[in-house]
Amino acid sequence: MPVSVDDRRATPARDRAKTREVLLVTGMSGAGKTSALKALEDLGYEAVDNLPLSLLGNLVLPSQRSVDAPGFHGALAIGIDIRTRDFGAETFARELGRLRADANLSVKVLFLDCDDDELSRRYVETRHRHPLAVDRPVQDGIAHERQLLAPTRESSDLVIDTTRLPLGDLKRLLEGHFGLGDKPALxxxxxxxxxxxxxxxxxxxxxxxxxxxxxxxxxxxxxxxxxxxxxxxxxxxxxxxxxxxxxxxxxxxxxxxxxxxxxxxxxxxxxxxxxxxxxxxxxxxxxxxxxxxxxxxxxxxxxxxxxxxxxxxxxxxxxx
Incomplete structure (x- = not known):
């Protein structure tokens, strides 16, 4: 059975209704994180991209927010990847553990993956540089990034492979897994x-x-x-x-x-x-x-x- 869409830790709908939804969106550069955040925003999430991990608690946990800081009280979708200034697998795991320890939060991690050849093709066609391959071939940057993100991928709740996934189907999958409000149990x-x-x-x-x-x-x-x-x-x-x-x-x-x-x-x-x-x-x-x-x-x-x-x-x- 294919495991490219891998639902690791599902939360029953009755439990989701009692908690605030926080979705951390990460994955391989070029796998569609920005598209995913836009789709989640359309679903009613407040989307924030490239948030430093050191500020994650300040945004999500009310106890860490200063009095005059803006509050976000609805569902949050937060983009975090290797372009984030202080990103690291260990730091990510530590911050994730802090959020999941809060009983008022329902925290999930979405990891977007893609075949190396397809990632390389996307970079070549758009003439964008890979963030880890400034002066090296794109494939080198992809290989390095995959190694750095291996622990993060393993700890994620859902892995979506976008290699041949149309944008419309990505939106459909996101709505199915992370849609807000009342919906059928399955x-x-x-x-x-x-x-x-x-x-x-x-x-x-x-x-x-x-x-x-x-x-x-x-x-x-x-x-x-x-x-x-x-x-x-x-x-x-x-x-x-x-x-x-x-x-x-x-x-x-x-x-x-x-x-x-x-x-x-x-x-x-x-x-x-x-x-x-x-x-x-x-x-x-x-x-x-x-x-x-x-x-x-x-x-x-x-x-x-x-x-x-x-x-x-x-x-x-x-x-x-």
Missing amino acids: SVFVTSFAFRQGIPREADLVFDVRFLANPHYDPALRPLTGRDGTVAEFITGDTDFAGFFGNLCRLLGPLLPRYAAEGKSYLTIAIGCTGGRHRSVFVAERLAKWLEEQGIGVHLSHRELDLPAVHRKLDVPAKA
Whole structure:
């Protein structure tokens, strides 16, 4: 099972309502921290970027704030990374421990990661310098940064890999995991995909439907998608479809309440086939409909049908 989106310490919704939300956003430079902070701001967070760790307590803990200092009483999203003046893994861990010791705070750490090659491509395309590679190749700076951030990544609550993640899907994941206000105990995102393009890195559960009869080999169905009625009829005509889909629902039925009981607020289910246009699309559509019938909040997407969105680029840091 992919672990690119790794939910380490989920907090039940009933506990979140009693505490103030503080989200520390960190990760690899160029992995999308600024985009994440903007999205969180849209969700109602007060966003602060590049805050020195020495001032973290002053901002978050009322007991450390001077009388005339401005107060932030709502949810906070704070960007901290290697560009922060006094950043260090040990210092970060120490300050994180102080915040988590306060019973009035619900503190989580979001770590944004990305493949080295993709990070390098983003820097080259935007002609920005890596903050740790001022006079060295970008790859050297990335390798050094990954080494420095290893302890921070390990202590984070959620890791999101943005290598092939569209900006819209990043916003969706952030809303699912960190959305404020009343929301269902568990929201589910269902996406179809093509195995030849790689498994979605944000997936929690992956199901392979390549065993079903393939409409691609019917010239009349090839240009269509799993959303079309004739393709749906072709797939449901496979004698193995009904048994498979029934078993899939029976598998998920008892699992979803258990995920919710453990405090998990967001689950991503990926359905894959060869090309990501027919079988996986139809099964994802059918599964999303079944989940809605169970009273579960569902988001639906088809990765290969929305290829232009995949090529939208996340931000990279400003020049050092």
